[in-house]
Amino acid sequence: MTRAVRALPTLLLAAALLTGCGTERAGSEASGTPADQAELASRAKALGIAPELVYATGAPGFTLARQSVGVQGDDGFSAAYTDRTGAVIHLYTDRPRTAGRHEYEVTKKDCVVWLEGEGGVSGAVLGKALRAVHRPTAGELDTLLPAPDPEFTDGEPVRRGDLPTNGDGGPPDNSVPTPGL
Template sequence: MIRFSRALPLALIAVVPLLLTGCGAEQAGPAQAAASPKTEASHSKTEVSRELGARARALGIAPELVYVTEAPGFTLAQQSVGVFGADGFSATYVSRQGGRQIRLSVDRGSLSDAGCDDMAQPACERDGELQDAWYRAAEEGQQVYLLPKDGLVVRLAADTGVPREVLRKAARDAHRPTENEEVTDLLPPAQENEDQPGSPSSPTTPVERGDLPSTGDGAPRNDANAGG
């Protein structure tokens, strides 16, 4: 009887590792499933970055200088999107009522380059509601918000007819495009080069005219017809 009572716990001990192994296998499934959304999000960001880069470079804009914003009652004027300075970005948002405008522009530089720094001019002031933002009431009825972004300066400019809180909202919401919808609404599609798919198209060659003679000064022929 003593030998039998000692053997029983040994059998139970042999079974326990098998039970623990089974539990571990069941817990691995949810952990693997949890990693899937991160992979999809990373893939989505890559697609946005690739599309943004192609469209921006086709316009001569550095992709890292492209920003987008929102302002109550204002919509993007897509025809206004273009280059600011050498390779900066510019876009104008127009009021649906009254035609007031807010211009968003991004360029390389600092607050000092833009006219506001720690030794601010009297016209420049820090905005207490926006971190590291400066507000400047410029001449000729213009007002500007300036936001430094890692070697860049984001500007939100409007005339004084635009309420300051609306301009502040546009400055607060200025951000890099993070979704394909933002990219497609902001930038026109890049035309692909037929010889190198995925690259911007090269300038088209001039169309050859049939009325230019091969000799002489090259002026077009204006020969009269038989009845002329």
């Protein structure tokens, strides 16, 4: 009887802690306020991505690899999420007319989103990530689509300053070396 009385507070505390867990789905739109659409459009267009094709996802243990964000096809979106073991979940979006059929695919408004895994990503993890596909939240926007540097958005190419104005400064050498000479 004494053991049961001592164990009761621990069990009640564990039950209270567990009821608070899992109430917010990873990567769901409920986990944050939607991103400002004008800001999302500005950032996406700077990368050549159609704003309506930008989506995010979430899977336990996976984080966005920021350097992976880019264009898919003509104006679609792609990103990769990695875990500590080196496994990768690739997220791709495109317009329905250009996208093929994929095992882990979902249609959203005017867009097809599909996921591919590598490095041992299980079908169960891809399924969870597919169910978590959503439009980016305000909190995700800075990571997913960083604000463009105003210095590089004027439409002009970057001037290096260390290159001559005409060619590379020397004639091309197209000769082929002769062996043994």
